[in-house]
Amino acid sequence: MLSLPYIQELSQEISAALLSTPEEVEAFRLKYLSKKGIIPSLFDEFKTIGGAEKKTYGKPLNELKKLAEEKFQSAKSTLENKNLTTSSNCDFTRPAHLLSVGSRHPVSMVIEEMIEIFSRIGFTVLDGPEIEDDWHNFTALNFPPDHPARDMQDTFFISKNPDMALRTHTSNVQVRAMETMKPPIRVLAPGRVYRNEAISARSHCFFHQIEGLYIDKNVSFADLKQTLLYFTESFFGKSKIRMRPSYFPFTEPSAEVDVYWGLENEVDYRITKGTGWLEILGCGMVDPNVLQACGIDPNEYSGFAFGIGIERIAMNRYQIPDIRMLSENDVRFLRQF
Incomplete structure (x- = not known):
């Protein structure tokens, strides 16, 4: 499976992935980054090839892994910020509760x-x-x-x-x-x-x-x-x-x-x-x-x-x-x- 066209195809697929819900983000992680995901399996295959081929596939594989990790972290952060600002428990239009700071004796x-x-x-x-x-x-x-x-x-x-x-x-x-x-x-x-x-x-x-x-x-x-x-x-x-x-x-x-x-x-x-x-x-x-x-x-x-x-x-x-x-x-x- 390890080939430059396949790596390029995965790169395009990862870039185009829409991660707008927690379920989609988790599915992305399982598919590409988990221990049994596509990218770890490609690295396992990379360990078995000869030295000359390693030079061919090493850099593209690292770039693919970096792209997937950045995609995952960016989507995760976006969802966390969204949940923080839209939480049903927070109404930022309400007046603040002033804490008692004591008084002069x-x-x-x-x-x-x-x-x-x-x-x-x-x-x-x-x-x-x-x-x-x-x-x-x-x-x-x-x-x-x-x-x-x-x-x-x-x-x-x-x-x-x-x-x-x-x-x-x-x-x-x-x-x-x-x-x-x-x-x-x-x-x-x-x-x-x-x-x-x-x-x-x-x-x-x-x-x-x-x-x-x-x-x-x-x-x-x-x-x-x-x-x-x-x-x-x-x-x-x-x-x-x-x-x-x-x-x-x-x-x-x-x-x-x-x-x-x-x-x-x-x-x-x-x-x-x-x-x-x-x-x-x-x-x-x-x-x-x-x-x-x-x-x-x-x-x-x-x-x-x-x-x-x-x-x-x-x-x-x-x-x-x-x-x-x-x-x-x-x-x-x-x-x-």
Whole structure:
């Protein structure tokens, strides 16, 4: 059967074959390419002929096999693409089903908004370690050795190294900024802090703060007040604040800041305890001892610092009744944001 006219006849037959259905494609494969097909049988016969004849039939046989394989693969691909686009299970005119991509956590939203507000007046963001040594967490901030905050009831100490603890505030970032930067310094320090406190609806053993620090020549308490007034107007939409004397080891004088919330509804009465005033942060002028401990001359420079508890602000803004809801990762709660 092996002859050049026969090979040419098969080539024309293969080229003219119509393969428009899966059945026709399979029949083509069985007839020409399967183990018992025409082309494999021709190659079996080719193995028995002499060397001179091999030169005559080798190239035409290879071209015939290549033609049949390409014909088969092309028809198979065409049918697969056709089935994909005409499948009864696919209607490409229907609207797509949008996958849930999650949402922003209320604590993250509050932090980002505060950063955006303070960045308008020149504050930049710094970060620092959550496991901190005694110097940066306490001593440099003017905490005396017998201060209550050093007691085990307030601080999570590292058992293998009593000089290390989980930071109790982000003021450690302020200390590192004063040690490594030259005035003027204007930084924000957002982050998570830890206190050894009982967990309840209003308090937790970890929470978030954002602290601010500004140091330069001739910085006054009036600068602090104006900065905080700008913040309360931008964030709360409130333009009336009051500053009550307070005490912090690292600032002197120190103050608690309240914003006038008003008493327009039952919620206002509840969150302000009927006074109309809502406490939002603590602040003060940086104590000269802190400046000196960090290598800044208190006779030449002065500054102010403030700290805001994020969870309390988020709970107020989104009317969240329990602080534990912010860290339990309940999808039903998080989907509301």
